[in-house]
Amino acid sequence: MSENSGAGILYIVATPIGNLGDLSPRAKDVLMSVDVIAAEDTRHTSRLLSHFGIKRPLLACHDYNERGRSEQIVQRLQDGESVALVSDAGTPLISDPGYHLVNAVREAGLKVVPVPGACAMVAALSVSGLPSDRFFFEGFLPAKGSGRRKRMAELVDFAHTWIVYESPHRIVDMLDDMAQELGVDRHVVLARELTKTFETVLSGTVVELQDILANDENQRRGEFVVLVRGAEKPELGSGDIPEEVLRTLSVLVEELPMKQASQIAAKLTGVKSKVLYKAGLAMKDA
Structure with missing residues (x-):
């Protein structure tokens, strides 16, 4: 659906997750210029706006009224008004309200513009020391222990870094x-109170982090981003190598020295070269 050039624009504006200095100049300009600001919590947002001397009308848009509010905002945009959507902290829609609104605005053929900025999940990943080339953001795990454990069991073999948000009153139970x-040896990072005065980033095995939190109640306070190292892939034994990989290796072994053959086969197949080297030796001895 083509966009209506005469209509207003919905801006998705990221706000600080703690340090107010992280509000970008562009975000400030947008918030000062729009006709209305749709906020997850108008009281919270009014304090942010007051700090920056921004005086704009506020409209509540949260989990409980978003569907109905979306119709009103779409109408305002069609009438030529511009609207900014903000959450209590960070980037809207990232475990915050906004999906139904953005979907409704786009379905109406109206323009949605991102104003990027702070995001707790991205900030935590950037300092975690965990692999970041591929990752999965889970959001919030179920609040009840049984549901939480069930979801963890589904993620236990996930090969890449995965990330969740957690509250202070559940963080100990979550580690348990x-x-x-x-397993107690899985590597986990707890990023707490990011960009705030008591920001800490703890890294270690599950059991090490359990010990730290058990002995320091301050480390159980604040909002958490929890990052989990992906599961290690079990190393293939020579008896586990797929038949097509062995065929590739056998051709290379006939033409090249064993070390070179196993290295090339590893690049072609993704199987570790030392595993292929052992398999090649077994071929020679057979």
């Missing part, structure tokens, strides 16, 4: 569930 479902 991780010990049960993922």
